[in-house]
Amino acid sequence: MGTVKRAHRRGASALTLLCAMAILTAPGLGLSGTAHAAPAAPAAPSAPGAPAAPTPEPGAKSLEQIRKEIEDLYRQAGSATDAYNLAESETKVQSERIVQIAQLIVAGRERISGLKDRAGAAARAQYRSGGLPAGARLVLSESPSQFLDSKDRLRQGEKATTDLLTELDRTQHDLQRYAKDASTVWQKLEANRVEREKSKKRIEEKIKAAQDLESKLEAEEKARLLQLEQEAQYKAQTQWLSSGAMKDVNGKATDAGKRAVQFATAQMGKPYEWGATGPGSFDCSGLTSQAWLAAGKAIPRTSQEQLRLRKVAVKDMRPGDLIIYFDDASHVGMYVGDGAMVHAPRPGRDVTMAGAGSMPIKAVVRPDA
Known part of the structure; x- marks a missing residue:
């Protein structure tokens, strides 16, 4: 068939x-x-002897009325199709965005893990030195050159620590922002899913009504x-x-x-x-x-x-x-x-x-x- x-x-x-x-x-x-x-x-009118178009019963819809009704139903289905297609394309974009955010979150967590390892290494180094603060070790140095070298290393160490803490803080804020962005995109994705389902239902209803006619x-x-x-x-x-x-x-x-x-x-x-x-x-x-x-x-x-x-x-x-x-x-x-x-x-x-x-x-x- x-x-x-x-x-x-x-x-x-x-x-x-x-x-x-x-x-x-x-x-x-x-x-x-x-x-x-x-x-x-x-098409030209039917030849003589050809079957004439059925005469509608009193009160029945004419074929022209039916044509217009079918046309209108398909137009409504077309409008709903456009809404469905738009929701579908936006869903694709949002799905890709969620994947990107997930990748950023993974990278951010790996970054934080690395920063924590560096902070732990610094803490262990201080422990091995007897817990004596770097400033105290600087004062107790025995020679001017050692004092100056230690002073430079102290400044570098302080800057490194500050940078480490700043980067750790920034990365944590980035993760919070990524999580918020992901939540927003998920909400849009769900809204699009609902809209797609509504549009699909409208499309199917209009097409079925037209086909039934x-x-x-x-x-x-x-x-x-x-x-x-x-x-x-x-x-x-x-x-x-x-x-x-x-x-x-x-x-x-x-x-x-x-x-x-x-x-x-x-x-x-x-x-x-x-x-x-x-x-x-x-x-x-x-x-x-x-x-x-x-x-x-x-x-x-x-x-x-x-x-x-x-x-x-x-x-x-x-x-x-x-x-x-x-x-x-x-x-x-x-x-x-x-x-x-x-x-x-x-x-x-x-x-x-x-x-x-x-x-x-x-x-x-x-x-x-």
């Missing part, structure tokens, strides 16, 4: 890929082209649902292009941008999976962050963190730039040129190409600014 589903998904992905590539490889198009891609037009549909209704989704994207992209948003967009990709685009487009057909960064599946920011990592540039893991990268105007957009979508910055795609972008849409969908204006744009950011 799993093989059949994967084959079916790959078949659909191949069809999407062919449509997208037909758009992007038309004469005159390319990474630095100025033509503007729109998503494939919605879709599972109740007949095969014809599911096909119509996909068509409605494509029609909504087509409408949004067409309106965006009609607004003149792409009129002055003709930026050329940098070498790094080309490598990022090549990586991202090579992942087309692979499934969306929340929290995934490849190689077999991706979520939206997992795809963009890995694409730029492959291009030699490490960028933040989540779409909300990627929003902090240098912003550029839409008219200055070039292939490789990231397009952040929705007010909560819960989705991101990579601009590939010609009015198109590649992204990992949502659970149940594969990495694909779509119109850059098929969703509400919040900002465009440049990783290689």
Whole structure:
């Protein structure tokens, strides 16, 4: 059964890929082209005699209402995924910090042990001399030269003792600070663990709710649902292009941008999976962050963190730039040129190409600014 589903998904992905590539490889198009891609037009009406879409019962939700509800649930899951990914990346940083602190504590304890050994050696030396203080031995010396030599040694000894005590005190304070830092980091680590669990629960709840809605549909209704989704994207992209948003967009990709685009487009057909960064599946920011990592540039893991990268105007957009979508910055795609972008849409969908204006744009950011 799993093989059949994967084959079916790959078949659909191949069809999407062919449509997208037909758009992007038309004469005159390319990474630095100025033509503007729109998503494939919605499917034509059913031929005469074909089964008509089921008429909803009075009071029942229409397919369009269901589509919007499913879309909203996946959007909420996407936002929770961003929170999960952020907590995950912070947990990694904090775990590394705890290891560093532990190493400092071990080194500090070894240092204190060494200082105590030195202090013990000095005490034993004084005991062997009969316990006579160094100052008294200095006064009782028999010759001027011995007196001066002893005086210098006394000063050196006093300085060494003072330095020893100062270093011992400083190391003990360092250990106290390390212990306090470790406690603070552990608290943050625990808070992140709790946040991750909450986010994971929200993600799973939203995805399950969306899948439950879709599972109740007949095969014809599911096909119509996909068509409605494509029609909504087509409408949004067409309106965006009609607004003149792409009129002055003709930026050329940098070498790094080309490598990022090549990586991202090579992942087309692979499934969306929340929290995934490849190689077999991706979520939206997992795809963009890995694409730029492959291009030699490490960028933040989540779409909300990627929003902090240098912003550029839409008219200055070039292939490789990231397009952040929705007010909560819960989705991101990579601009590939010609009015198109590649992204990992949502659970149940594969990495694909779509119109850059098929969703509400919040900002465009440049990783290689």
